[in-house]
Structure formats: structure tokens, C-alpha cells
Amino acid sequence: RMRQDVRYRDIPVIMITANDDEENAVRCIDMGAEDYLIKPVNYTMLRARVNACLERKRLRDQEVRYRGRIKRQNDELEERVHRQVREISESQLATIFAMSKLAESRDPETGKHLERMREYCRLLSRQLGRTATYHAEIDEAFVDNIYAASPLHDIGKVGVDDAVLLKPGKLTEEEWVLMRRHPVLGADTLREVDQQHPGNGFIRIGIDIAESHHEKWDGSGYPYGKRKKEIPLVGRILALGDVYDALTSQRCYKKAFSHERSRLIIEEGEGQHFDPDVVQAFREVETEFLRVRQDFQDAED
Known part of the structure; x- marks a missing residue:
């Protein structure tokens, strides 16, 4: 349900369970869990897994920001190109019309x-x-x-x-x-x-x-x-x-x-x-x- 809610879908989730069945672990990962730990929890291991999840989250967020920035830059560049093309086209059309008027x-x-x-x-x-x-x-x-x-x-x-x-x-x-x-x-x-x-x-x-x-x-x-x-x-x-x-x-x-x-x-x-x-x-x-x-x-x- 967290993955279906836009407010929580990007929060990393670590499953901690007493069930050590491999099939259960696979099902949790398929549902969107970042990691899977079996009780009793080793807190050193838990800390390492949490830090790894947070680092992946930081890198994903950074990529999203970069992509957003690149998209904005591309949109601005595309608009600038379109604007320049329009200006060039209008200038060309005006020149051609002037030449046609001169011939006429x-x-x-x-x-x-x-x-x-x-x-x-x-x-x-x-x-x-x-x-x-x-x-x-x-x-x-x-x-x-x-x-x-x-x-x-x-x-x-x-x-x-x-x-x-x-x-x-x-x-x-x-x-x-x-x-x-x-x-x-x-x-x-x-x-x-x-x-x-x-x-x-x-x-x-x-x-x-x-x-x-x-x-x-x-x-x-x-x-x-x-x-x-x-x-x-x-x-x-x-x-x-x-x-x-x-x-x-x-x-x-x-x-x-x-x-x-x-x-x-x-x-x-x-x-x-x-x-x-x-x-x-x-x-x-x-x-x-x-x-x-x-x-x-x-x-x-």
C-alpha cells in the first residue's frame, strides 16, 4: 500500500521478520522492500543496511533532480531554438516578399x-x-x-x-x-x-x-x-x-x-x-x- 501512495512510495522499506523462508523474502522484495532481515536482528548489520538504503535513496533523489534540471534546460533550449527559427523564418519571408515586390x-x-x-x-x-x-x-x-x-x-x-x-x-x-x-x-x-x-x-x-x-x-x-x-x-x-x-x-x-x-x-x-x-x-x-x-x-x- 505504501508503494501505491505518492506520499510514501519513495521511502525505503526494510522488512524485519522471524520468517526465514526464502520464498517469503522474494515476495517482500517483489512488493518493493529495499532489504530483508531475519530476527534476531544484528544491530550492526541493521545500521549498515539502513545506511545503504539511505545512500541509494540519496542517489535516486539526486538523479531525479538532475533529470528535472536537464529537462528544464532542454525545454528552454528548445524554446530558444524555436524562437530563433521563427525570427529567421520571418526575416527570410520578409526578404523574399521584398524581392518579389521589387520584381513586380x-x-x-x-x-x-x-x-x-x-x-x-x-x-x-x-x-x-x-x-x-x-x-x-x-x-x-x-x-x-x-x-x-x-x-x-x-x-x-x-x-x-x-x-x-x-x-x-x-x-x-x-x-x-x-x-x-x-x-x-x-x-x-x-x-x-x-x-x-x-x-x-x-x-x-x-x-x-x-x-x-x-x-x-x-x-x-x-x-x-x-x-x-x-x-x-x-x-x-x-x-x-x-x-x-x-x-x-x-x-x-x-x-x-x-x-x-x-x-x-x-x-x-x-x-x-x-x-x-x-x-x-x-x-x-x-x-x-x-x-x-x-x-x-x-x-x-
């Missing part, structure tokens, strides 16, 4: 496009993650990574000549060939980053996003003409957000379309331009898309 600044019409794209991707990802089809694939890490990586989708445009990138009129066929290189340029740049600094999940997602966000569900997109689920999920998600943002934004060649008109165009592209599952997710969060559009308005809006 070459096109004066993009406004708060990157801010909206992050929010659109997060909304679509979370909605898809609630479905049975994508529940196992989309977790919070996926959502965090696509949010962090989505600004990288057009980073390859830094390799496109200004005469093509900023041309106000319709592009020629030759110019379209140059423009359509930007997904490959962006993905190749990010692959070099990944090779030099492997292990960043959002960089790997950024590669897929940069390379595949102009692919189409029916295989008519570029750069590789991938179709359906050959296209990475992150690319299928970003493709819808990118088109929605382009439709609802003002450009030199058009006024901003209303949400309703943009929704109809996206629904018309279901199964052709867009993954039907992503379109369905869009329908379910379209009011949130409107909120994002209002929260991150461009200056001309």
Missing part, C-alpha cells in the same frame, strides 16, 4: 497583387483542406507554405525584357514566346536557391508555383502543356487566384470587372482552364475573396 515593381499596374494573391491562395487551400479529397494533403504547413511562396509566382519576369513586359498593346507571336519563358526562368532560379540552401518547404512549393501557374486543366497552358493532376496542386490553386485578380483589376487595356462577371468567367473555365475542385472551393469562399479585394485595394480603386 517593373510592372506599374500590379498594385497590391501579391498581397491579394497570398490571401486568395490561403482561402482556397483551407477550403480544399476541409474536403475528403484533399484533407490528407493539405495541412497547416501546406497553407503556410503556399501563403509564403505565392509571391514568387512571377519572379521569372525579371528575365523578360522591358519592351515586352511593359508593352501596352498586344504582343506579337515572338514576344509571346519571350513572355512565356518567365515560368521556367523563375523555377530555374528557385531551383538554384534550393540546391544551395535545401530544406525550405516554401522554396520547393515556390518552384512548383512559378513553373506551373500558367498551365491549364485541359492541357492548353504553358510552358509544358501539363494537364489535370499532372499540374501541381499549388499551381492549380494559384492559377485561379491569379486570373481572378487580373479580372477584377484595372489595366491599361480594360476596366476592372465586377466580382459577378469575374465569377462567371471562372465558372466558364471550369474543367478547361481550372481544376473543377478549385472552382468549387472558390464558390464556397467567394465572399471572402470580395473581402480581400476590398482590404487590399489598388490606388486607382
Whole structure:
């Protein structure tokens, strides 16, 4: 009973009995006795056994204290590492976003496009993650990574000549060939980053996003003409957000379309331009898309 009571379980017990049966001694030891003495007791022997029990108790208590101290130190160290990793990650994300904004600044019409794209991707990802089809694939890490990586989708445009990138009129066929290189340029740049600094999940997602966000569900997109689920999920998600943002934004060649008109165009592209599952997710969060559009308005809006 002493061993079952937290108040007494660590107190050493020496059994003193007139029963010299070996089986009885074994049973006492199994029940938790530290030692076993047979009457009549030799007090010199008893003193030695008591001192031995107390020394073992002292060593056990010391080990418990050491383990507790080590655990506290490990917990503090782990928290410090997590805190530093968070600070480094936040710094890296801020740097990458700044670089993406710098690349985007070459096109004066993009406004708060990157801010909206992050929010659109997060909304679509979370909605898809609630479905049975994508529940196992989309977790919070996926959502965090696509949010962090989505600004990288057009980073390859830094390799496109200004005469093509900023041309106000319709592009020629030759110019379209140059423009359509930007997904490959962006993905190749990010692959070099990944090779030099492997292990960043959002960089790997950024590669897929940069390379595949102009692919189409029916295989008519570029750069590789991938179709359906050959296209990475992150690319299928970003493709819808990118088109929605382009439709609802003002450009030199058009006024901003209303949400309703943009929704109809996206629904018309279901199964052709867009993954039907992503379109369905869009329908379910379209009011949130409107909120994002209002929260991150461009200056001309």
C-alpha cells in the first residue's frame, strides 16, 4: 500500500521478520522492500543496511533532480531554438516578399497583387483542406507554405525584357514566346536557391508555383502543356487566384470587372482552364475573396 501512495512510495522499506523462508523474502522484495532481515536482528548489520538504503535513496533523489534540471534546460533550449527559427523564418519571408515586390515593381499596374494573391491562395487551400479529397494533403504547413511562396509566382519576369513586359498593346507571336519563358526562368532560379540552401518547404512549393501557374486543366497552358493532376496542386490553386485578380483589376487595356462577371468567367473555365475542385472551393469562399479585394485595394480603386 505504501508503494501505491505518492506520499510514501519513495521511502525505503526494510522488512524485519522471524520468517526465514526464502520464498517469503522474494515476495517482500517483489512488493518493493529495499532489504530483508531475519530476527534476531544484528544491530550492526541493521545500521549498515539502513545506511545503504539511505545512500541509494540519496542517489535516486539526486538523479531525479538532475533529470528535472536537464529537462528544464532542454525545454528552454528548445524554446530558444524555436524562437530563433521563427525570427529567421520571418526575416527570410520578409526578404523574399521584398524581392518579389521589387520584381513586380517593373510592372506599374500590379498594385497590391501579391498581397491579394497570398490571401486568395490561403482561402482556397483551407477550403480544399476541409474536403475528403484533399484533407490528407493539405495541412497547416501546406497553407503556410503556399501563403509564403505565392509571391514568387512571377519572379521569372525579371528575365523578360522591358519592351515586352511593359508593352501596352498586344504582343506579337515572338514576344509571346519571350513572355512565356518567365515560368521556367523563375523555377530555374528557385531551383538554384534550393540546391544551395535545401530544406525550405516554401522554396520547393515556390518552384512548383512559378513553373506551373500558367498551365491549364485541359492541357492548353504553358510552358509544358501539363494537364489535370499532372499540374501541381499549388499551381492549380494559384492559377485561379491569379486570373481572378487580373479580372477584377484595372489595366491599361480594360476596366476592372465586377466580382459577378469575374465569377462567371471562372465558372466558364471550369474543367478547361481550372481544376473543377478549385472552382468549387472558390464558390464556397467567394465572399471572402470580395473581402480581400476590398482590404487590399489598388490606388486607382
